[in-house]
Amino acid sequence: MRCIAVLDIGKTNKKIFLIDEHYRIVRESGTTFPETTDEDGDPCENITLLTAWVKESLCELVRLPEYTVVAINFSTYGASMVYLDEEGQVLAPLYNYLKPYPAGMQEQLCEGSGGLEQVCSDTASPALGSLNAGLQLYRIKQTRPALFEKIRYALHLPQYVSFLVTGQPLADITSIGCHTMLWDFARQRYHEWVVREGLADKFAAVFPGNRVLPASIAGKNYMAGVGLHDSSAALIPYLSSFSAPFALISTGTWCITLNPFNDSPLTPAELASDCLCYLTYENRPVKAARLFAGNEHEQQVKRLAEYYQTPVNYYQQVVFDPAIFAQLLVVSPQQETPVPGMGLLQASRFAERSMTDFASYEIAYHRLMMDIMEQQQFSASLVITGTPVKRIFVDGGFSRNTVYMHLLAAAFPHMEVYAASVAQATAVGAALAIHRHWNTQPLPADLVEMRHYSHGSIYI
Incomplete structure (x- = not known):
């Protein structure tokens, strides 16, 4: 083989x-x-x-x-x-x-x-x-x-x-x-x-x-x-598969929103908000916004596990619950103390919240993810707003997190939001970059598996 x-x-x-x-x-x-x-x-x-x-x-x-x-x-x-x-x-x-x-x-x-x-x-x-x-x-x-x-x-x-x-x-x-x-x-x-x-x-x-x-x-x-930088490699399967404008939120320790269809120069305000440009292996700029959300999630689930006496990975069993979302939405971030834009990128509101406010792990976890989504919405909008993008793909750890995905669909109601999985997108991207030198087959049409999340499905 x-x-x-x-x-x-x-x-x-x-x-x-x-x-x-x-x-x-x-x-x-x-x-x-x-x-x-x-x-x-x-x-x-x-x-x-x-x-x-x-x-x-x-x-x-x-x-x-x-x-x-x-x-x-x-x-x-x-x-x-x-x-x-x-x-x-x-x-x-x-x-x-x-x-x-x-x-x-x-x-x-x-x-x-x-x-x-x-x-x-x-x-x-x-x-x-x-x-x-x-x-x-x-x-x-x-x-x-x-x-x-x-x-x-x-x-x-x-x-x-x-x-x-x-x-x-x-x-x-x-x-x-x-x-x-x-x-x-x-x-x-x-x-x-x-x-x-x-x-x-x-x-x-x-x-x-x-x-x-x-x-x-x-x-x-x-x-x-x-060899390739991993964030640029992870984008290659998507650029190979889709020509219509899209943004990719690559999630891991960092959640990086990559928009290959935004070629406007970075403004001082965007730079101050942790935006940057990547270059594809074909030397095309990709405007991106970074958020340390995976790290924030990792720290806070440790806190949750300690308080509720659960395994650290218990969050993997939590599925999105529209009733909890509706309950927490009553005190929406907009009704809380406003956080200036750059402040939103530093740490989520959850770090300051008291565990005693939440009757269960599931409720606390939904609150954590809503706080992270407030940050994610601000960060991703920096590079998506004003561009022809109509679809958002999410790959990496959060693409398998139904709470994150439903909240993202609610945060961007006018976008088509997909959990997109390319099995090991970074590795596949590195292979695709040199496809013509080693592969005798045409590019496959089914590189990216997608699951659609509709913003309408999260309200009860």
């Missing part, structure tokens, strides 16, 4: 898939690693364990007698870089994108480029400290100059994983264009501050995401992609 192997490396779960020519997942395995710490004691990914797992997993896969692996591609989380010396050896920890950023350093960087607001606008990147991958390298230059001098290549994480099998250090536009503060969207090149500060010299040549390279595993030759 001809297959492509895709490594899909998330912050928590590391997975490897075999995908056949009909885009069916025929084999899947995964693992998690304990974190380690960097030189400051901050938690970070263990790059040594990750490297060993990549090599061992691929060697194991290509030896399976029932599959013929013909190609490999990679998708990983973004805002993470691996620093290599002249010999291709790793020089530094894989710093966590949540690592605290030195006060004043990003403002200092932008002084010669019209100020922070101007650079954010040019690079379609909110000022996010370590979440701006370019600022991670700038911090090394400022605080660890000896290390900076030794760095020959600063590779984004997907391209480091590709490098492990191709031996070729390269860059990819989906990683460069993802809130890195590196890429000048108007001029289609690295921003002038990147060149001025000598960072551009540390980056490898850009390689197209839809082309392949020769790769060697266990003495055999394969084709390999350059």
Whole structure:
């Protein structure tokens, strides 16, 4: 069976898939690693364990007698870089994108480029400290100059994983264009501050995401992609399947609303509200709004479990209840203290609520999801309003959450709202990006499974 192997490396779960020519997942395995710490004691990914797992997993896969692996591609989380010396050896920890950023350093960087607001606008990147991958390298230059001098290549994480099998250090536009503060969207090149500060010299040549390279595993030759940023990869099955304008809410730790049909420049207000642009592997801008809602959900369900003495995953048994919704709607967010727009993005109202207000876990959970939906509605509207989009697809964890999905349909009554599932959209997207190089079959018509949620069905 001809297959492509895709490594899909998330912050928590590391997975490897075999995908056949009909885009069916025929084999899947995964693992998690304990974190380690960097030189400051901050938690970070263990790059040594990750490297060993990549090599061992691929060697194991290509030896399976029932599959013929013909190609490999990679998708990983973004805002993470691996620093290599002249010999291709790793020089530094894989710093966590949540690592605290030195006060004043990003403002200092932008002084010669019209100020922070101007650079954010040019690079379609909110000022996010370590979440701006370019600022991670700038911090090394400022605080660890000896290390900076030794760095020959600063590779984004997907391209480091590709490098492990191709031996070729390269860059990819989906990683460069993802809130890195590196890429000048108007001029289609690295921003002038990147060149001025000598960072551009540390980056490898850009390689197209839809082309392949020769790769060697266990003495055999394969084709390999350059790797993709996971949010951009997850969009590919939808862009391959639908031509009518849509927005995709990709849900996980972050809930990211991606609108490939919004090409208006980012405004300062949008940047301040955590909007940004991604780039597709075909170099098209995708306007996006980010919300840390998956993380908020994770924290609050722990609180619920503790109070109601239930398992942490008890919420998975809660189904949407129109009666509870109607009961809670009596005290709607609009009747509560208004929260200014940016405040809505910081934390949901639920963090301030008392558990004693709720007679049951189910009622409390509905309230939590209504509070999260208030945030989600504000965030998604930032990139959907005023565009031709009439359909919203949701993939990831919340697409299987009936409470979230019914509330989303109510929040956007004039949209068609779908729980859309592409089994492992990120991995399938990475396979689709290099389809023409490994797959002898036409693109399947049924890549995306959809379930429609009507806003009318939630009222009793």
